[in-house]
Amino acid sequence: MRRARSIRQRHRALIPSAPKLAALAIGPDEFARRRRQLMQMAGEDAVLLVAAAPERMRNADAAWPYRQDSDFHYLAGFPESDAVLALLPGRRHGEVVLFCREHDPERERWHGQSIGTERAVADYGMDDAFPIEDIDDILPGMIEGRGRVYCHFGREPEFDAQLLGWMRRLRQLRGGGVVPKEFVALGHLLHDLRLYKSRAELKLMRASAAIAVDAHLAAMQAAVPGRHEYEVEAELLRVVRSRGAVPAFAPIVAGGANACVMHYQSNRATLRDGELLLIDAGAELDCYASDISRTFPVNGRYSREQRALYEVVLAAQLAAIDEVRPGRPFGAAHTAAVRVLAEGLCELGLLKGDADAAIADGSYQRYFPAKTGHWLGLDVHDVGDYRVDGESRLLEPDMVLTVEPGLYVPPDDRSVAERWRGIGIRIEDDVAVTRDGNEVLTAAVPKEAEAIEALLAGR
8 A cells, every 4th residue: 555655646636727618619620620530531432421319208298308419419519409410521512411400480489499501501510401301302312322321320220210211212213233332330430539539628528527526525515414315416416507517427426335336326315424425426518528436424534444445445546547648558547456456455354365366366356346447528438449459458648538446345245344344435537648647637526535534524
């Protein structure tokens, strides 16, 4: 543990100031650059088709809050459903074509004004735009004669069926020969682009992180014995929504042994004196996510056993963050965290033998069954390959990932003394790879045990 404590001086929090939302928006030029890059990668005989996310109904006429498909947003920045983006490299009358809803006074009376085809061109940088109702008549002719179709297959069955219908129509009209012969998964090209964040994207992610930081700090103030997990969740959501963001995912607010459930969702239990509270929550700002986890004592003071396990997890996280730098494999952070966790578990007597044996036989997984992090961006678990040619992908500047080791001692684990049972701890930060190291975007939420206790003492 001595090595880990020396690392900590490199991870002191810097509190960022959040810029105004208007200054964060990604401009039309960047969306256009992304489309050009993708078309260059696909080649002139290709057509690339991306559908907007459909509106999803909760029940009857009540819809779930709409969230645009991440790939569609990445390429178009267009916020509505009922839209299809067609990229047609080399097309004389415009390579970027959007099919979208046209103005409909009756619909707009209930649901608000649509952007429409004219604004799609004027405000969103499309070369051409047509009403979505006309797509069956117009798009097949644009596809005709191209060799490959890039598309997401299997994501939306309705769109898959529509695409197959266009192919059948082309074969019937022309007798074959001019229908694309290849259908290629779009993610192979597009998701590699999304892995590298631009300056504008990193600005948005810093702002998203700053909102999540404030939400976690507010939740720490609200989490006192006798309150309910859902009351703490309400405080998280209040801060996120008051800053113009939405939750990046359903918050995990897990008191006591509930923290040993990796994806706990109930958030119904009462917070009890002497227990820990694990909060895993993030904000989403203009579709870009943050993701933070902290674990702290409800009564403001860690018990001896809680503190001992917490120090192991913190040391593992700091060791893992030190592996997030250019040229290091993505998996190096996990390897470093597992080493520290295994050593700590053996020192505390929760595992028998030494760390080498615990790692070799996988016995540490009884208390840490997860990986140490994931890509972060437009999705909380963002796209991008973790392995290339069978090897762990090497980190490069402008990639962003989470680092989140943990220890979870099941409440019914009879192999350890009762004082350890039911303790669940996770510490998670968002980390951007920089040219010479890394930037911890979420460092402003305290994670040193002493700093957390000092913060809670002021409640």
